[in-house]
Amino acid sequence: MPELPEVETVKEVLKSQIINQTILDVVVNYPKMIENMDYLDFIEKLKNQTVIDIKRRGKWLLFELNDYYLLSHLRMEGKYYIKNFNDEVTKHQHVIFKFKDFELRYNDTRKFGRMYLLDKKNIYNTKPLNELGYEPWDDKLDVDYLKIRYQNKENPIKTVLLDQSIIVGIGNIYADEILYLSKINPYKKAKTLSNEELKNIIINTKNVLEKAIKLGGTTIKSYTSSEGVHGKFQNELLVHTKKICPCNHKVIKVKINGRGTYYCEKCQK
DNA sequence: CAGGTCTCCTGCTAGC
DNA sequence: TGCTAGCAGGAGACCT
Numbered sequence: 369m370p371e372l373p374e375v376e377t378v379k380e381v382l383k384s385q386i387i388n389q390t391i392l393d394v395v396v397n398y399p400k401m402i403e404n405m406d407y408l409d410f411i412e413k414l415k416n417q418t419v420i421d422i423k424r425r426g427k428w429l430l431f432e433l434n435d436y437y438l439l440s441h442l443r444m445e446g447k448y449y450i451k452n453f454n455d456e457v458t459k460h461q462h463v464i465f466k467f468k469d470f471e472l473r474y475n476d477t478r479k480f481g482r483m484y485l486l487d488k489k490n491i492y493n494t495k496p497l498n499e500l501g502y503e504p505w506d507d508k509l510d511v512d513y514l515k516i517r518y519q520n521k522e523n524p525i526k527t528v529l530l531d532q533s534i535i536v537g538i539g540n541i542y543a544d545e546i547l548y549l550s551k552i553n554p555y556k557k558a559k560t561l562s563n564e565e566l567k568n569i570i571i572n573t574k575n576v577l578e579k580a581i582k583l584g585g586t587t588i589k590s591y592t593s594s595e596g597v598h599g600k601f602q603n604e605l606l607v608h609t610k611k612i613c614p615c616n617h618k619v620i621k622v623k624i625n626g627r628g629t630y631y632c633e634k635c636q637k
Numbered sequence: 638c639a640g641g642t643c644t645c646c647t648g649c650t651a652g653c
Numbered sequence: 654t655g656c657t658a659g660c661a662g663g664a665g666a667c668c669t
Contacts, residue, residue, distance in 0.1 A: 441664085442663095443645095443662085443663050443664075444646090444661080444662060444663065460647090476646090477646080478646040478647050478662095479647080480645065480646065480647095480663070480664085482664090496664095496665095520639070521639080521640095523640070532663085539662085539663070540662065540663085625640090625641085626642090627661095627662065627663095628660095628662080
């Protein structure tokens, strides 16, 4: 389940692998994955495009090409593998980018991932990037901003933290960690949070995500940034998937708006 | 506008 | 032991 740190890790690994490489051909085995055009157009447009840079916006990967941006969202299980031409294509490898000496294959067991191919100009003002909130390190992400965005939110803060139109990059794992570090009960309504609590959320969001990026992300279930690359942040998790809180109190697992949520009743008020 | 529910998918597993 | 219902969850669609 890639969240911001995992996507950042994938981005860095991919940069070391495919920058300045030219796409010679593309194979799309699962056309529904291509969101904004027919897959045949997608293939034609990508031919002879060179990878100039790779960026990240929220949980989106942005491949900058000569004439386009290729956007890729890994959703739950998306992964990129570098493979040789004669390596067997497995049933979960849905999009294959052929370069001169190797292939980049997009692997996604549950087929939730999506790709867009956009004209280069105004990508941040068009779907799907146009409704994203601030990056965790954006100066504009402050208490006043959250106050305004949360003022009508009756939903639990756990749910609201996952809202990508407010802050990008937080997924289910890090939301639990952020709330734990901020000592906030996940059920607390977003609109009722104090300035102090909002401040803590901002600080802890940055801290948790920064630390996770340094450790290459979290490997809990099926996520790997590239074959054989595993994150180490799972060793640092304080509540998510835990049974006992560092305070020795039992960690509770509940469902909040359908999402598995771990928290400590004693530490999080 | 806000929020609830459903949907997309497949692999794994708890429980019979 | 073998089968299956249920669960996992990011995000958009759709409805209230």
